[in-house]
Amino acid sequence: MVTILIPAAGASSRMAPRDKLLETIGGVALLRRQVLRALATGCEVLVTLPPDRPDRAVALLGLDCKQHILPDAADGMSASLRHGAKAAPAAHALLVLLPDMPEIETEDIARLIAAHDETPDQVIRASDADGTPGHPVVLPARLREKVTRLTGDRGARPLLEQDPARLVALPGRRALIDLDTPADWNNWRAENPDQA
DSSP states (O other): OEEEEEEOOSOOGGGTTSOGGGOEETTEEHHHHHHHHHHTTTOEEEEEEOTTOHHHHHHTTTOOOEEEEOTTGGGOHHHHHHHHHHHSOTTOEEEEOOTTOTTOOHHHHHHHHHHHHHSTTSOEEEEOTTOOEEEEEEEOGGGHHHHTTOOTTSTTHHHHHHSOOEEEEOSTTTTTOOOOSHHHHHHHHHHOGGGO
16 A cells, blocks of 8 residues: 655756766666665556656566656656655655665665555654665555645645654664765775675
8 A cells, every 4th residue: 555656856956967876786777776775675666757867767677666757857846746645546645765875775765655554544654773764665645645745845834844753763874874975985885895
């Protein structure tokens, strides 16, 4: 009863001219790696893509995920969330898995799904080991209509401010580490030489 949404329609402007979602880890593009981890849960996976970055779709060739090109991708994260909320089965919660978080493992996603199964009407949010809120986030089906009305590039933050989340701790800082800039990538690779 969970659909995983991977919002990959962003501009990656802070990495210009490179595309952060096509940076490779162990020879695999980050976007493909994240989709593979999501698919390993057995859930349906939706990936939103922008119209001007066809190489992201190429990175997903052969994977059993649903790809959606967003004409309104310039609206920011809300465009992906709105589309995901409309495309997923009505009874499903939406697990939002950001594509630029390389340390999120399939087991982490499964832990959030299990927490949702325990309390299906509650927002579920990953935190780091110390309790700092991060990602992924599970938005229950009861919030579907509100998700379809989100605007701007704040993602689901307005909903999270109104609807307290149940935190699920993931190991270390997995729930916080995202790679947006060349410096982020350089630092992460230096700290994780086995992932080069």
